Amino acid sequence: MDFTPQELLIASITRMLRGLNHVAVGASSPIPGAAALAARRLSDGHLRVSVLGSRKNNFFTDGGRELFDCAAQGRIDAFFLGGGQIDGQANINLVGTGGYPRTDVRWPGSFGSAYLYFLVPRVILFREEHTPRVFVPKVDFISAPGVSEPNVYRPGGPYALLTGKALFAFDKARQRFRLETVHPGFSVADVEASTGFEFDRTAHVDVTPAPEPELLALLRGPVRDEVAETYPQFAATVMCGSDDKENRV
Amino acid sequence: MAEHGPIVSLDALAAQVPDGALLAVPPDYSGVAMEATRALIRRGVKRLHLVAVPTSGLQAELLIGAGCVETIEAAAITLGEAGPAPRFSAAVKSGAVHIRDATCPAIHAAFQAAEKGIPFMPLRGIIGTDMLRYRTDWRTIQNPLAEGDDPIVLLPAIQPDIALFHVPLADREGNVWIGRRRELVTMAHAAKRTLVTAETIQEQSLLEDERLAAGVIPALYVSAIAEAERGAWPIGLEGRYEPDAAHIADYVRTARSEDGFRAYLAQHVLAGRRAA
Structure with a gap:
């Protein structure tokens, strides 16, 4: 069985969406977007998917605020956030590095993270680049905090962190990540060397399971066309289908 | 074209945005008045306080790059799949533009407060972010209706001087059709004046068709409309x-x-209006 690194990531996310009712995906998140659209097909249409910025895969009719109100009502089960920096307490930084406001590197901004991270029960952190410059001991700017004081209303928060090298779970009680699986081609030592924060792990860490054949068929067929509607460049360059041999793991 | 009623030329529309205005603009998925933005840059508008509701792309990028913006308030400025906005990033780093970082629902809530004529809106989340640290206009209070300890953030109302956006369809009475893009309704309700460009301006009133009426912002809220075919391009x-x-x-x-x-x-803005 051969598959691309992106297909492995999509498969990992798809497993985390099993049994949910409604997942929302941001406008610049093609891999989570592809995973959500695939999970919808695997659920026989039970899972609702809202892809922000998509016409076809977005049923909201009450303007930009509806997604946020919907999350506050508890109607969104899972959402995805990334980060230019992510630290070991699951704080995320979408603003920039160095001082503020005159940052050394400036990123687009916090979007809805400062709200959705509090309200969506299963927030999956996703960042493909797994390097010490991304996974830092402490973020330079907190767009959204990983944990809150007990008096703060917070039904939601971090659930997992998926990178190009590994999958972590977030332990809310310990306020730390725990290494769950390492992707094929990488070792626990690789993950430790490329992570700037400390995390928990068991003595033996499994390899991230390969994508299921049923999922691969979806990704190389109908889901690719659905993804192209919102993420045309990603669909054209990454989800190239079965002729794309050199990109395989 | 004789200019009477709400229908004006593009340049006349751009002339209605004064220097120093608090200008509200929509996100890229919602109808961005790019032709009017180019007209604004040509007229040399200065010192704008630009509020993206809640994000912006090339519109904010061009206005910032052209030196029209003193303060930018947004949840994000991004060119989407094309990548980061280079002049925005450069202006923030150099301090040429003052940035007020926000989060999407905070901007929506601030406009909803203005629409209701109330001074602020409470909102969940936000506590513990660095935005809250730097946004000294945002306040955390104890929920006065709770029995126990329950901090909650208050966002002051944002009442823009001008809301500016682009729509598919308008009529000669000044009604504009926005369909499901309801953030434009909130912007128009909150703003002192609303300026609109439209792909098409039709003779028949949009309010006569019940299927369109619920997606219409009535002329009450609309100060001026200019026709601009492909007015959101690029x-x-x-x-x-x-x-x-x-x-x-x-x-x-x-x-x-x-x-x-x-x-x-020089090529795409200052040279004048491109052929539609």
Whole structure:
């Protein structure tokens, strides 16, 4: 069985969406977007998917605020956030590095993270680049905090962190990540060397399971066309289908 | 064209945005008045306080690069799949523009407060972010209705001087059709004046058709409308045309340098209105 690194990531996310009712995906998140659209097909249409910025895969009719109100009502089960920096307490930084406001590197901004991270029960952190410059001991700017004081209303928060090298779970009680699986081609030592924060792990860490054949068929067929509607460049360059041999793991 | 009633020329519309205005603009998926933005840059508008509701792309990028903006308030400025906005990033780093970072629902809530004529809106989340640390206008209070300890953030109302956006369809009475893009309704309700460009201006009142009426902002809220075919270009208009991705990708390459940006402005903005 051969598959691309992106297909492995999509498969990992798809497993985390099993049994949910409604997942929302941001406008610049093609891999989570592809995973959500695939999970919808695997659920026989039970899972609702809202892809922000998509016409076809977005049923909201009450303007930009509806997604946020919907999350506050508890109607969104899972959402995805990334980060230019992510630290070991699951704080995320979408603003920039160095001082503020005159940052050394400036990123687009916090979007809805400062709200959705509090309200969506299963927030999956996703960042493909797994390097010490991304996974830092402490973020330079907190767009959204990983944990809150007990008096703060917070039904939601971090659930997992998926990178190009590994999958972590977030332990809310310990306020730390725990290494769950390492992707094929990488070792626990690789993950430790490329992570700037400390995390928990068991003595033996499994390899991230390969994508299921049923999922691969979806990704190389109908889901690719659905993804192209919102993420045309990603669909054209990454989800190239079965002729794309050199990109395989 | 004789100018009477709400229908005006594009330049007359741009002339209604004074220097120093608090100007509200919509996100890229919602109808961005790019033709009017180019007219604003040509007229040399200055010291804008630009509020993106809640994000912006090439519109904020061009206005910032052209030196029209003193303060930008947004949850994000991004060119989407084309990448980061180069002149925005450069202006923030150099301090040429003052940034007020926000989060999407905070901006929506601040406009909802203005729409209701109330001083603030409470909102969940936000506590523990660095935005809250730097946004000294945002306040945390104890929920006065709770029995126990329950901190909650208050966002002051944002009442823009001008809301500016682009729509598929308007009529001669000044009604504009926005369909499901309801953030435009909130913007128009909150703003002192609303300026609109439209792909098409029709003779028949939009309110006569019950299927359209619920997606209409009535003329009460609309100060002026200018016709602008493909008025969102190079950004798309949902249901009408796609974004010009090749143009935006070219822009990102060109505008990495200040000189490249100046060349882009000269060619695509200052040279005058492109043929539709």
